[in-house]
Amino acid sequence: MSIKHSVKYASFAFALIGVATGVSASDADNFPSKPIQFLVAAGAGGGTDNFARVVRPMFEEAMGGARITVVNLPAASGALAHQRTATSAADGHTLDFASTTLVTSLAAGQNPVGLDQLTPVARMQSDVMALFVNPERFPDFESFVKYAEENPGKVTVGGTHTASPDHVTFLSLRDASGLDMNFIPYDSTGNATANVLGGNIDATTTSLSPLLSYIEAGQMMPILVFSDERLDDYPDVPTTVENDWDLTDGNDRAIFVHADTPAPIMKRLEEAFKEVYDSEDYQSYAERVNLDYREGWMGSDEYRQRLENNYELYSRLLQND
Amino acid sequence: MLEHFLGGLAVVMQPLNLLLLTSAVFIGFIGGALPGISGVILVVILLPVTYGMEPTTAFMVLTAIYGATVFSGLITAILYRAPGTPEAVMTAFDGYPMTQRGEAGKALGIGVLSSAIGGLVGTVALIIFTPMLAKMALKFSSPEYFALAVLGLTVVASLGGRLIFGLIGAALGLFIATIGIDPLTGTSRFTFGNLNLAEGVGLIPVIVGLFAVSEVMKRTLDHENHQPLKKVKVKIFDLPILRQIGMTLSRSSIIGVVIGILPGIGASTAAMVSYSETVRWSKHPEKFGKGAPEGIAAPESANNAAAMGALVPLFALGIPGSGTTAVILGAFIMHGLQPGPMFMLTSSDLIYAVFAGLFIVNFMILLFSKPFIVLFTKLLNVPYSALGPIIIMCCIVGTYSVRNSMFDVWLMMGFGVLGYLLEKINFPLVSIILGLVLGPIAESELRRALSMSQGDFSIFLERPISATLLSIAFLLLAVTLITPLIKRARRKTAAT
Numbered sequence: 001m002s003i004k005h006s007v008k009y010a011s012f013a014f015a016l017i018g019v020a021t022g023v024s025a026s027d028a029d030n031f032p033s034k035p036i037q038f039l040v041a042a043g044a045g046g047g048t049d050n051f052a053r054v055v056r057p058m059f060e061e062a063m064g065g066a067r068i069t070v071v072n073l074p075a076a077s078g079a080l081a082h083q084r085t086a087t088s089a090a091d092g093h094t095l096d097f098a099s100t101t102l103v104t105s106l107a108a109g110q111n112p113v114g115l116d117q118l119t120p121v122a123r124m125q126s127d128v129m130a131l132f133v134n135p136e137r138f139p140d141f142e143s144f145v146k147y148a149e150e151n152p153g154k155v156t157v158g159g160t161h162t163a164s165p166d167h168v169t170f171l172s173l174r175d176a177s178g179l180d181m182n183f184i185p186y187d188s189t190g191n192a193t194a195n196v197l198g199g200n201i202d203a204t205t206t207s208l209s210p211l212l213s214y215i216e217a218g219q220m221m222p223i224l225v226f227s228d229e230r231l232d233d234y235p236d237v238p239t240t241v242e243n244d245w246d247l248t249d250g251n252d253r254a255i256f257v258h259a260d261t262p263a264p265i266m267k268r269l270e271e272a273f274k275e276v277y278d279s280e281d282y283q284s285y286a287e288r289v290n291l292d293y294r295e296g297w298m299g300s301d302e303y304r305q306r307l308e309n310n311y312e313l314y315s316r317l318l319q320n321d
Numbered sequence: 322m323l324e325h326f327l328g329g330l331a332v333v334m335q336p337l338n339l340l341l342l343t344s345a346v347f348i349g350f351i352g353g354a355l356p357g358i359s360g361v362i363l364v365v366i367l368l369p370v371t372y373g374m375e376p377t378t379a380f381m382v383l384t385a386i387y388g389a390t391v392f393s394g395l396i397t398a399i400l401y402r403a404p405g406t407p408e409a410v411m412t413a414f415d416g417y418p419m420t421q422r423g424e425a426g427k428a429l430g431i432g433v434l435s436s437a438i439g440g441l442v443g444t445v446a447l448i449i450f451t452p453m454l455a456k457m458a459l460k461f462s463s464p465e466y467f468a469l470a471v472l473g474l475t476v477v478a479s480l481g482g483r484l485i486f487g488l489i490g491a492a493l494g495l496f497i498a499t500i501g502i503d504p505l506t507g508t509s510r511f512t513f514g515n516l517n518l519a520e521g522v523g524l525i526p527v528i529v530g531l532f533a534v535s536e537v538m539k540r541t542l543d544h545e546n547h548q549p550l551k552k553v554k555v556k557i558f559d560l561p562i563l564r565q566i567g568m569t570l571s572r573s574s575i576i577g578v579v580i581g582i583l584p585g586i587g588a589s590t591a592a593m594v595s596y597s598e599t600v601r602w603s604k605h606p607e608k609f610g611k612g613a614p615e616g617i618a619a620p621e622s623a624n625n626a627a628a629m630g631a632l633v634p635l636f637a638l639g640i641p642g643s644g645t646t647a648v649i650l651g652a653f654i655m656h657g658l659q660p661g662p663m664f665m666l667t668s669s670d671l672i673y674a675v676f677a678g679l680f681i682v683n684f685m686i687l688l689f690s691k692p693f694i695v696l697f698t699k700l701l702n703v704p705y706s707a708l709g710p711i712i713i714m715c716c717i718v719g720t721y722s723v724r725n726s727m728f729d730v731w732l733m734m735g736f737g738v739l740g741y742l743l744e745k746i747n748f749p750l751v752s753i754i755l756g757l758v759l760g761p762i763a764e765s766e767l768r769r770a771l772s773m774s775q776g777d778f779s780i781f782l783e784r785p786i787s788a789t790l791l792s793i794a795f796l797l798l799a800v801t802l803i804t805p806l807i808k809r810a811r812r813k814t815a816a817t
Contacts, residue, residue: 050654112516184773188641
């Protein structure tokens with residue numbers, strides 16, 4: 001046990017020495033010139049962590065056998081991982097695996113490392129967000145809206161902590177629909193779900209994949225999906241876009257690097273992740289964890305543009321809250 | 322159901338599975354006994370290893386590790402006051418004084434027996450009641466959690482020692498719990514712009530510092546000498562002791578199961594609440610903290626029962642009841658399984674095999690813990706000048722590994738110094754832990770409950786479970802505060 005940890009410790013120290021001695025950064029042909037570090041901006045065992053650990057061997061192969069260490073830095077909604085990425089050498093050897101929480105916590109002022117210091121290599125997953133209710137209570141979105149209009153201020157919607165993707169989804173829905181609803185933050189998706197199942201709160205805004213088993217059992221139902229098009233599995237569930245609300249955000253999982261990373265290295269990394277994304281192994285993993293409802297891949301430039309837009313929107317929503 | 326269970330037992334009894342299960346128990350023993358390395362970390366480390374296994378085997382192994390770590394935290398808690406897991410912190414309060422009196426063997430025996438009994442009660446509840454208990458857990462929402470935390474906090478009044486110290490300690494614990502980003506508003510509280518504090522102060526650095534580090538300091542700085550323990554004889558079945566702790570065991574196991582089932586609060590809280598209730602109902606509350614056998618039996622039966630109970634909402638609802646079960650949930654998803662309401666129907670073979678595995682694990686604890694403990698007691702013969710640094714090293718590595726944070730290590734050292742100083746004035750450290758564990762539950766659930774009711778306090782009285790819990794808390798508090806006054810008044814009248 002402790003030996004395993006000292007190995008981890010030693011390899012980590014190794015990586016740090018590498019960073020300190022500084023390797024010529026512009027040399028994309030020699031990339032990677034030392035062990036690559038995956039910093040996971042989330043705790044061990046969660047969705048982002050699983051994502052990083054599944055991608056690791058595939059990425060190793062795509063990079064022609066690079067050595068990779070994975071370090072979890074969950075503290076402060078992952079802000080420590082972002083900070084360490086931003087202060088490391090801009091040579092593409094430190095990769096930050098983060099979720100949408102990066103941009104939501106940035107908008108909330110909890111994360112001091114902005115998009116001027118970090119830039120995305122690519123987005124690989126985008127879990128569809130939706131509004132979920134107990135179908136015995138609200139059979140469809142119309143009845144939910146009717147109830148909310150008749151009982152202003154009485155509707156309670158749960159989700160994970162303040163400034164989480166769940167929370168900004170709720171805020172953007174409230175902002176677009178003009179319904180008077182309250183958000184109750186919970187420690188985890190599980191707790192929010194339990195409170196909807198137990199009838200203690202009215203609804204929850206969260207991503208689709210963790211709730212599939214409840215939908216199958218008929219205990220929970222999405223009544224509104226945040227998507228351009230209706231999902232194949234839920235043809236009767238309306239979308240935000242149908243309601244003329246331009247809200248199609250998901251809970252994303254993406255890879256970030258230091259903003260000054262040279263373009264050739266950025267290109268090399270993006271290509272490697274694209275190769276991973278297209279591989280059969282990765283696609284079967286995405287299917288297994290139910291993340292195949294929509295295209296997960298988004299390249300560096302496009303995703304950066306999207307994040308900048310979202311940052312503006314989320315800052316406004318969180319400030320008005 | 323019995324059919325399913327026997328089917329599961331047959332799966333467990335396959336030689337390969339039995340071998341893996343035994344190895345898992347030993348890995349769990351080692352990890353649990355080392356301070357700072359908790360079940361969560363072990364499960365995460367071994368997760369990739371299980372990818373190559375059949376799902377049934379994989380989950381038997383993971384849950385067995387989980388069960389074994391919850392048990393083995395008590396070994397180092399009793400022998401060195403260095404709780405191997407957060408779940409075992411309460412065990413140190415009475416276990417370590419017994420070791421100091423030269424009764425380590427007796428203390429360990431009580432711990433092993435209580436763990437196994439608590440674990441078995443928890444497993445039986447898991448097997449029989451999973452669907453039913455899961456429904457009950459859903460009735461628990463913010464008002465009920467708040468009431469439960471209040472009930473736990475009121476015990477500060479019953480703890481021995483000076484009441485004012487108890488109150489200061491609980492307040493200090495509550496204060497430490499407020500550090501970090503407020504989960505409800507997102508405001509940073511007492512972080513002074515330091516990102517390391519944004520996530521709050523972890524339980525592990527505080528526990529390891531206050532107990533393990535301060536003890537090493539005390540023995541080194543104060544040149545405290547202990548009776549040399551030449552031979553520790555662990556006696557697990559001891560009839561007179563069993564008679565003494567029987568009542569405590571039954572009450573604590575039930576408390577453990579009930580609290581374990583509630584999503585979001587785990588075995589550490591269960592150990593704390595059952596310890597509190599045992600102190601409260603004891604005829605000799607003053608003996609606790611000084612080596613009372615009930616003080617070991619209560620937390621150990623409760624935390625093992627709760628560890629099993631925490632699997633109920635996981636299997637029945639897909640909602641994890643504790644940190645480790647959250648990681649196990651992630652493991653299920655990685656194996657392409659989705660725990661949830663349909664899981665009991667679609668994967669009953671797997672579930673009953675896991676249940677049967679856990680059942681066996683508790684017997685393995687009874688059988689195998691003795692030789693394992695003997696290994697650890699041998700360390701007692703090592704001179705303290707060598708053992709002390711080893712304990713500190715384990716504490717540093719363990720604390721660091723929780724969040725890969727050097728800041729936590731410094732925090733742990735700081736709490737070590739604090740613990741050392743507080744013990745000089747006989748300050749009850751238990752009250753700090755009480756505030757730290759129950760504080761966040763009380764605070765955030767109070768605010769959550771009020772936002773559910775739009776600020777109306779009557780929500781606590783309108784809901785039957787929370788109203789009952791709160792009135793019990795109020796009554797018990799009144800009784801503990803008034804009884805000494807009556808006694809004093811009587812003594813006065815008797816004197817005149």
